[in-house]
Amino acid sequence: MDKNMKILVVDDFSTMRRIIKNLLRDLGFTNTVEADDGKTALPILEAGGIDFLVTDWNMPGMTGIDLLKAVRANPELMDMPILMVTAEAKREQIIMAAQAGVNGYVIKPFTAGTLKEKIEKIFERIDG
Amino acid sequence: MTNDVRLALAKDLVMALENNDEAVADEILDKISGERESQLFQEVGLLTRQLHDTMASFSLDSKIAEMTENDIPDAKERLQYVITMTEQAANQTLNAVEGLLPVSKELNEQAELLSGKWERFLDREMPFAEFKDMSSEITKHFDESKQSLKIVQVGLNDILMAQGFQDITGQIIKRVIDLVQNLENSMVELVRISGGHVSGSKKTNEPALPGPVVPGIDDKQGEVASNQDDVDDLLSSLGF
Numbered sequence: 001m002d003k004n005m006k007i008l009v010v011d012d013f014s015t016m017r018r019i020i021k022n023l024l025r026d027l028g029f030t031n032t033v034e035a036d037d038g039k040t041a042l043p044i045l046e047a048g049g050i051d052f053l054v055t056d057w058n059m060p061g062m063t064g065i066d067l068l069k070a071v072r073a074n075p076e077l078m079d080m081p082i083l084m085v086t087a088e089a090k091r092e093q094i095i096m097a098a099q100a101g102v103n104g105y106v107i108k109p110f111t112a113g114t115l116k117e118k119i120e121k122i123f124e125r126i127d128g
Numbered sequence: 129m130t131n132d133v134r135l136a137l138a139k140d141l142v143m144a145l146e147n148n149d150e151a152v153a154d155e156i157l158d159k160i161s162g163e164r165e166s167q168l169f170q171e172v173g174l175l176t177r178q179l180h181d182t183m184a185s186f187s188l189d190s191k192i193a194e195m196t197e198n199d200i201p202d203a204k205e206r207l208q209y210v211i212t213m214t215e216q217a218a219n220q221t222l223n224a225v226e227g228l229l230p231v232s233k234e235l236n237e238q239a240e241l242l243s244g245k246w247e248r249f250l251d252r253e254m255p256f257a258e259f260k261d262m263s264s265e266i267t268k269h270f271d272e273s274k275q276s277l278k279i280v281q282v283g284l285n286d287i288l289m290a291q292g293f294q295d296i297t298g299q300i301i302k303r304v305i306d307l308v309q310n311l312e313n314s315m316v317e318l319v320r321i322s323g324g325h326v327s328g329s330k331k332t333n334e335p336a337l338p339g340p341v342v343p344g345i346d347d348k349q350g351e352v353a354s355n356q357d358d359v360d361d362l363l364s365s366l367g368f
Contacts, residue, residue: 011295013294013295013298015291015292015294015295016292016294016295018288018291019288019289019291019292022285022288023288026285057337058299058337058339063337087295087296087299087339087340087341088337088338088339089340089341089346089352089353089354089358089359090338090351090352090353091351091352091353091362092351093337094353094359094362094363095362095366098363098366098368105359105363106356106359107341107353107355107356107359108292108295108296108340109292109293109296110292110356111289112285112289114356
């Protein structure tokens with residue numbers, strides 16, 4: 001796992017973006033960028049250079065699930081590892097995200113340990 | 129039809145009958161019964177409209193009753209959970225700060241003491257025996273600093289994590305605001321109906337993205353993951 005990889009954090013709440021960024025920094029990932037919904041995230045992703053996407057689900061403008069689908073539908077971005085960090089906990093939603101091709105799913109409120117574990121698991125699979 | 133008009137028509141009818149004028153008599157009778165019929169129609173129309181209004185206000189009444197019975201207590205529980213969460217966050221932050229303050233005070237005091245001694249050493253005012261003591265004190269201080277800074281790191285992380293309440297409670301409060309909005313719409317509707325105007329009522333739906341699970345409210349039917357383990361189990365059952 002490359003600690004210098006560029007991570008895009010997408011959440012409409014700035015406090016949550018700060019928390020995730022701080023946790024990522026604690027895990028050694030300092031190269032992060034932010035977006036506040038799918039609409040602002042997509043151009044950043046399309047511009048290239050992002051290695052890992054961490055996104056919320058429920059956001060105004062464009063939701064995380066729509067962002068996930070848009071990324072998977074784009075040949076340039078379809079292999080992007082995506083971790084969803086969301087308060088949405090309905091079984092049907094988790095299944096929907098899995099079917100849309102999410103790599104990991106963390107429900108809020110979460111712990112630093114959970115985030116670390118899920119990120120490690122995602123990159124174990126990719127590197128392995 | 130006024131009394132005068134009716135009286136005049138009756139007199140005309142009597143006259144026509146006395147004169148054996150069948151055509152005129154029939155015409156007058158038709159006129160009287162026609163007038164009656166159109167009055168009856170107006171009456172039925174009015175009753176129909178009143179019935180319709182009453183029915184509409186009945187269904188609106190039941191909507192408001194439903195809100196009073198279910199949605200408002202539901203919202204109260206959600207807001208109660210907001211209080212619980214913000215209280216937890218505040219306590220978590222305060223606990224961390226209270227744990228960290230003595231640690232930083234202790235480190236500060238040690239540093240002050242040692243820097244004073246270090247000054248004296250630089251000014252060549254320190255006897256060798258005292259220098260030996262200071263050396264071991266400095267070694268001890270470094271060890272303690274490493275331990276203490278680890279504690280500070282953990283405490284700061286706790287404070288950081290406690291801020292997550294803002295996102296969760298924000299989403300819960302937004303949902304309650306939506307309920308208040310719906311209630312307001314219904315009240316406006318009711319006022320409009322009692323004022324004699326009827327229009328279709330809007331439906332309230334379960335939001336597509338219900339947001340944070342509120343314990344005791346959203347996890348009753350077992351269709352939600354109440355913690356990360358549930359999510360992991362579900363995903364692994366899907367072959368994840």
